[in-house]
């Protein structure tokens with residue numbers, strides 16, 4: 001006998017164990033920097049199925065520094081107290097080998113934060129040894145085909161260090177987060193047009209997760225009561241699209257830091273879930289998203305850097321959307337960000353230890 005959906009939903013809310021899906025085996029998800037701000041926000045999102053789907057059980061591996069062990073243990077206690085039906089185990093550790101052991105997915109948020117007055121070079125100097133060490137742990141201990149998202153800044157260059165020092169891990173399995181910038185771009189367009197953000201799609205963020213990124217609305221569309229239309233046509237304000245829109249999205253991270261006195265946490269955690277969900281479960285038909293991936297030379301972007309491109313995902317693989325028109329304005333913005341990433345790569349090599 002088939003039960004109606006409404007009854008099934010009510011049963012699930014009363015006694016989730018009754019309808020627990022026993023068919024899917026739990027997967028292991030690593031979160032580094034789990035005692036930090038983004039870590040605290042993301043672990044519950046993952047254990048509620050927002051990253052890998054509402055029927056996918058998970059075992060959470062959480063890594064943080066020994067000095068944060070007590071805080072990390074507090075996060076572990078809260079996860080137990082939340083009685084989350086999809087959560088099948090929690091490992092809280094400051095040991096990299098234990099943290100990476102057998103993980104299928106790794107969200108790398110841990111790193112040395114940018115302090116006031118710090119130059120980008122100082123940030124790179126502090127993070128290169130961390131990502132060099134985690135590259136070894138990834139290569140030696142993670143499950144084959146482990147999929148990695150780097151969130152910690154400088155995200156693109158940390159991803160590059162990871163790739164360089166984990167040569168056995170396919171480059172396609174390492175990505176970095178620019179989905180937050182992508183979502184910020186959708187948010188700004190939605191505000192400007194007075195349409196719901198879910199009705200806006202196909203913005204692009206090109207380049208580095210930094211203020212040189214190029215948020216591009218030239219191919220975006222929005223659904224209105226008159227159907228789906230190009231955002232360029234609906235906004236009808238080239239100056240806004242080339243100036244205000246670009247600079248608001250580029251500077252949004254700084255604006256949040258100024259307002260909150262700490263960097264974006266819930267939006268970063270949410271974007272990291274969006275990134276992994278779309279990568280693993282696929283992008284909706286006709287929709288692309290922005291992901292930082294190892295450049296294959298598409299759109300004239302040099303190989304050898306992690307660069308944010310428009311991608312579609314299917315069956316756990318991403319592919320760069322090809323054939324979009326790039327005008328002179330876009331080309332100059334895209335080059336600026338590629339040049340910055342090239343400089344970051346040179347700086348990173350200065351701090352590599354043999």
Ligand SMILES: NC(=O)c1ccc[n+]([C@@H]2O[C@H](COP(=O)([O-])OP(=O)(O)OC[C@H]3O[C@@H](n4cnc5c(N)ncnc54)[C@H](O)[C@@H]3O)[C@@H](O)[C@H]2O)c1
Pocket residue numbers: 032033034035036037038039063064065068109110111112113114130150151152153154155177178180181209263264265268
């Ligand atoms: N890519 C993006 O869109 C984006 C957005 C927001 C923030 N970020 C970056 O994400 C990172 C985390 O932000 P947060 O607000 O959670 O910072 P946070 O300082 O609150 O947390 C960072 C955590 O990482 C831990 N950590 C440091 N070194 C570690 C190591 N070697 N191994 C494991 N853990 C380690 C720290 O102890 C801390 O608990 C920062 O680098 C931030 O700049 C990126």
Ligand SMILES: O=C(O)C[C@H](O)C(=O)O
Pocket residue numbers: 114153180252253254256263264
């Ligand atoms: O942590 C930062 O410097 C800002 C962060 O990357 C953000 O985009 O919100």
